[in-house]
Amino acid sequence: MSAPQRKTDIGPPHYKDFLPPVIQKNYGDWKYHEVINHGVMVHVANNGDKLWSVRVASPRLLSTDTIRDFAGMAEKYCGGYLRFTTRNNVELLVSDEKNLEPLQKELKSKKYMIGGIGSGISNIVHTQGWVHCHSACTDASGLVKVLMDEFADYFTTKHTPNKVRLAVACCVNMCGAVHCSDIAVVAIHRKIPVVDHDKVKNVCEIPSTIASCPTGAISPDPAKKSVKVNPDKCMYCGNCFTVCPPMEIHDPEYDGVAIVVGGKVGNLRSNPKFSKLAVPFIKNNPPRWPEVTAAVRKIFDAYMAGAKKHERVGEWIERIGWEKFFKVTGLPFTFQHIDDFTIARETFRTAATFKW
Amino acid sequence: MAKKHQTPLLDELEKGPFPSFVTEIKKAATKSDMAADELGQLEKSYRDQRGYWKHGGIVGVRGYGSGVIGRYSSLPEEFPNVANFHTVRINSISGFFYTSKFLKEMCDIWDKYGSGLTNLHGSTGDLVLLGTTTENLEPIFAEFSSRGFDLGGSGSALRTPSCCVGPARCEWSNINTLDITYSITQEWQDEMHRPAFPYKFKFKTAGCAVDCIASIARADCSIIGTWKGKIAIDQAEVANYAKKGTNISEEIVNRCPSRCMSYDGKELKIADEDCIRCMHCIAKMTKALKPTGERGATILIGSKAPFVIGATLSWVIVPFIKMEPPYTEFKDLIRKMWEFWDEHGKNRERIGELIIRKGMREFLEYIGVNPVPQQVKEPRRDPFFFWTEQDLQK
Numbered sequence: 001m002s003a004p005q006r007k008t009d010i011g012p013p014h015y016k017d018f019l020p021p022v023i024q025k026n027y028g029d030w031k032y033h034e035v036i037n038h039g040v041m042v043h044v045a046n047n048g049d050k051l052w053s054v055r056v057a058s059p060r061l062l063s064t065d066t067i068r069d070f071a072g073m074a075e076k077y078c079g080g081y082l083r084f085t086t087r088n089n090v091e092l093l094v095s096d097e098k099n100l101e102p103l104q105k106e107l108k109s110k111k112y113m114i115g116g117i118g119s120g121i122s123n124i125v126h127t128q129g130w131v132h133c134h135s136a137c138t139d140a141s142g143l144v145k146v147l148m149d150e151f152a153d154y155f156t157t158k159h160t161p162n163k164v165r166l167a168v169a170c171c172v173n174m175c176g177a178v179h180c181s182d183i184a185v186v187a188i189h190r191k192i193p194v195v196d197h198d199k200v201k202n203v204c205e206i207p208s209t210i211a212s213c214p215t216g217a218i219s220p221d222p223a224k225k226s227v228k229v230n231p232d233k234c235m236y237c238g239n240c241f242t243v244c245p246p247m248e249i250h251d252p253e254y255d256g257v258a259i260v261v262g263g264k265v266g267n268l269r270s271n272p273k274f275s276k277l278a279v280p281f282i283k284n285n286p287p288r289w290p291e292v293t294a295a296v297r298k299i300f301d302a303y304m305a306g307a308k309k310h311e312r313v314g315e316w317i318e319r320i321g322w323e324k325f326f327k328v329t330g331l332p333f334t335f336q337h338i339d340d341f342t343i344a345r346e347t348f349r350t351a352a353t354f355k356w
Numbered sequence: 357m358a359k360k361h362q363t364p365l366l367d368e369l370e371k372g373p374f375p376s377f378v379t380e381i382k383k384a385a386t387k388s389d390m391a392a393d394e395l396g397q398l399e400k401s402y403r404d405q406r407g408y409w410k411h412g413g414i415v416g417v418r419g420y421g422s423g424v425i426g427r428y429s430s431l432p433e434e435f436p437n438v439a440n441f442h443t444v445r446i447n448s449i450s451g452f453f454y455t456s457k458f459l460k461e462m463c464d465i466w467d468k469y470g471s472g473l474t475n476l477h478g479s480t481g482d483l484v485l486l487g488t489t490t491e492n493l494e495p496i497f498a499e500f501s502s503r504g505f506d507l508g509g510s511g512s513a514l515r516t517p518s519c520c521v522g523p524a525r526c527e528w529s530n531i532n533t534l535d536i537t538y539s540i541t542q543e544w545q546d547e548m549h550r551p552a553f554p555y556k557f558k559f560k561t562a563g564c565a566v567d568c569i570a571s572i573a574r575a576d577c578s579i580i581g582t583w584k585g586k587i588a589i590d591q592a593e594v595a596n597y598a599k600k601g602t603n604i605s606e607e608i609v610n611r612c613p614s615r616c617m618s619y620d621g622k623e624l625k626i627a628d629e630d631c632i633r634c635m636h637c638i639a640k641m642t643k644a645l646k647p648t649g650e651r652g653a654t655i656l657i658g659s660k661a662p663f664v665i666g667a668t669l670s671w672v673i674v675p676f677i678k679m680e681p682p683y684t685e686f687k688d689l690i691r692k693m694w695e696f697w698d699e700h701g702k703n704r705e706r707i708g709e710l711i712i713r714k715g716m717r718e719f720l721e722y723i724g725v726n727p728v729p730q731q732v733k734e735p736r737r738d739p740f741f742f743w744t745e746q747d748l749q750k
Contacts, residue, residue: 003494003495003498003499004498004499004502005498005502006417006494006497006498006501006502007501007502007506008419008420008501008506008549009506009545009546009549010501010504010506010545011447011506011538011541011542011545012447012448012449012450012505012506012538012541013449013504013505014538015449015450015451015453015524015534015535015538017455018449018453018454018455018458019453019524023524023525027523027524028523028529028532030523030525030526030527031527031643032527032642032643033526033527033642043525043526043527051525053525057374057375058375058476059374059375059376059377059380060377060475060476060477061377061380061381061473061474061475061486062380062473062474062475062476063380063381063383063384063391063472063473063474064384064463064466064467064472064474065383065384065472066380066383067459067462067463067474067476068459068460068463070459071456071459071460071463072456074455074456075456080455080456080457081453081454081455081456082453082454082456082459083451083452083453083454083521084452084454084476084477085452086452086481086518086520086568086569086570088476088477090476112375113373113374113375125479127479128475129407130398130401130402130406130407130408130409131377131394131398131486132409132427132441132443132486132487133407133409134407134409134410134411134412134427135407136407136409137406137407139398139401139402141377142369142377142402144374144377145369145372145374145376145377145378146369146372148374149371149372149373149374152372152373152374155374172661172662172663173661173663174661174662174667175479175661176479177479177570177573177574178661179573179661179662179667180570180572180573180667180669208703208704211702211703211704212664212704214663214664214665214666237662237663239663239664242411243704245410245411250406250407252404252405252406255405255406263573265567265570265571265572265573266565266566266567266635267565267566267567267572267633267634267635268565268566268634268635268636268639269611269612269613269634269636270613270634272567272572272573272669274667274669284405286365286402286405287365287366287368287369287402288368288369309606309607310607310611310636310640341666342665342666343666
């Protein structure tokens with residue numbers, strides 16, 4: 001059988017063709033919504049129409065079998081309509097209230113996790129990892145799995161003072177939103193790249209390799225028709241490896257993850273914030289990274305104990321002060337915590353006010 | 357049939373309540389040799405604590421320079437079925453809405469031509485098909501495009517725009533996020549499919565400042581819905597929230613960043629001229645508070661992950677712009693920004709990095725936007741500033 005006729009530059013189909021009738025009817029005309037529990041919310045239109053969304057956890061990496069199963073349940077209970085959230089959960093869109101219970105019953109019988117709505121821990125935004133990326137120095141899917149297992153209760157039933165957004169990035173490229181999450185794990189290198197001069201000569205463009213370095217650590221090595229790396233300047237970011245693969249930066253013995261905290265993207269109450277360094281390094285320990293889950297748990301428990309209602313992790317830390325954050329979490333403060341990159345001086349304390 | 361690999365380490369990740377990606381790969385591996393070898397190679401990564409994928413090579417479909425990311429195993433003898441294991445990015449639907457009919461067809465195509473593994477969705481918002489061979493790329497493209505679907509962006513091109521759920525299912529949206537996303541995607545198909553930019557460019561559209569799509573952190577151009585009128589207050593609903601346990605003074609009034617609210621136990625008052633539209637009060641009392649008046653968007657530019665100069669959040673360029681179809685004013689503004697970037701940007705330099713390098717003045721003058729205090733947190737602190745000949749004549 002030959003393939004059908006291809007078409008180019010048609011773009012995606014119009015979204016209207018994928019909206020359930022209740023949305024088509026009430027598009028832009030919603031009055032309010034209520035979170036019924038972590039798994040279900042209802043949106044009410046100005047004319048009284050209702051739409052229930054049942055949110056279900058997904059590992060993001062889905063087999064066609066599982067997608068067909070979701071599609072089947074959407075057909076059975078939702079007129080064939082479903083959507084995915086920006087945090088990779090599945091939302092089954094129910095417009096007939098009598099389908100709400102049977103749907104949840106079927107989901108539970110199939111061991112799906114219902115939840116992720118409201119003040120709790122939703123799914124973890126993450127990257128490709130060892131599953132499918134060349135620059136990964138940890139596995140994102142594995143870390144997501146062990147962290148979500150650890151905090152599963154906060155996805156399904158338990159509440160936090162405000163949303164706690166977790167993220168995992170398998171290298172400092174940060175294809176996930178690690179730089180603005182409440183608690184995030186980012187994989188890092190700690191050794192300078194090893195230059196394979198013979199290959200650099202043949203594979204790499206020298207000027208763009210030099211230009212890729214944020215700290216000016218790479219200079220030409222004319223004798224070898226290659227480049228050399230100044231170990232005093234290199235901060236192991238791996239950007240050179242991306243433009244010039246023979247600058248091998250991976251080193252399983254020294255690679256691992258850092259934990260950053262206190263970021264947010266929403267404007268509510270306080271401005272969007274970057275995440276800041278809490279734990280500079282934990283060695284990779286697959287398959288379940290117990291040291292990482294323990295460190296995240298320690299930070300999370302301190303937040304739960306200290307935060308006021310509606311405070312995000314970053315807002316809690318700003319209220320108590322970073323010096324107090326390190327005290328209440330018991331995390332050691334090290335040279336790595338003091339910035340020496342592009343915005344360092346903005347982070348120094350230029351006041352005599354701080355806590356003991 | 358591919359070798360069945362033993363996976364003692366990955367098996368540990370099938371334990372626990374959260375759905376397991378390992379289980380997903382195993383499901384696909386019952387039908388696909390590619391998925392079976394993916395599983396085997398991943399187990400080896402877990403054992404050796406390193407990845408075994410090579411840099412992407414140039415592969416794609418005829419006439420396109422993006423949409424497919426070449427991926428090759430560095431261990432093709434050991435795992436021959438993932439020697440080629442390319443990613444195909446399918447442009448998702450605005451708001452990530454799907455029908456079961458399409459998803460089932462997608463699964464049938466993907467079982468026939470690929471590994472059966474997907475990401476719903478990738479970080480940028482594409483429907484990601486994970487792992488196929490070079491010779492299957494054309495048939496996959498024909499199957500999808502004949503059904504009305506197209507490839508997304510990759511490389512130094514416009515990346516697949518994405519948005520929050522917006523007016524489809526949210527009472528807070530000030531703009532039609534789904535339509536804006538659809539319109540800019542359709543407008544700039546060439547920019548998406550034939551990479552001609554200095555580097556990648558991402559649009560993300562959020563209906564309000566809650567920013568559920570993380571536009572301010574993850575898009576070169578962040579479009580965030582806002583309004584210019586007052587917040588209408590339904591005092592009876594405020595009383596209802598108080599009755600049901602919301603401490604209005606503590607949770608709403610005292611949490612207001614611009615201190616523009618007051619509450620005497622009976623009546624909530626808002627000094628609208630001091631409101632900065634952060635969304636906290638509206639999000640916590642959605643039945644009681646509603647924005648009114650003119651709607652539009654704030655256009656911010658420049659957010660990205662840490663490479664090369666450190667992570668950036670987008671910053672305000674145009675405080676308010678109307679966003680109504682066909683979005684001509686907005687699209688013209690973007691075209692001017694791209695012209696500036698095209699003229700001055702270095703290879704692999706994002707537009708935000710370029711603006712930081714060249715200065716906001718040069719950028720604003722080029723795109724024809726006047727300086728306004730809304731663009732900065734505070735004026736400069738240093739006494740070093742440029743004067744042009746023209747400035748001196750004023």
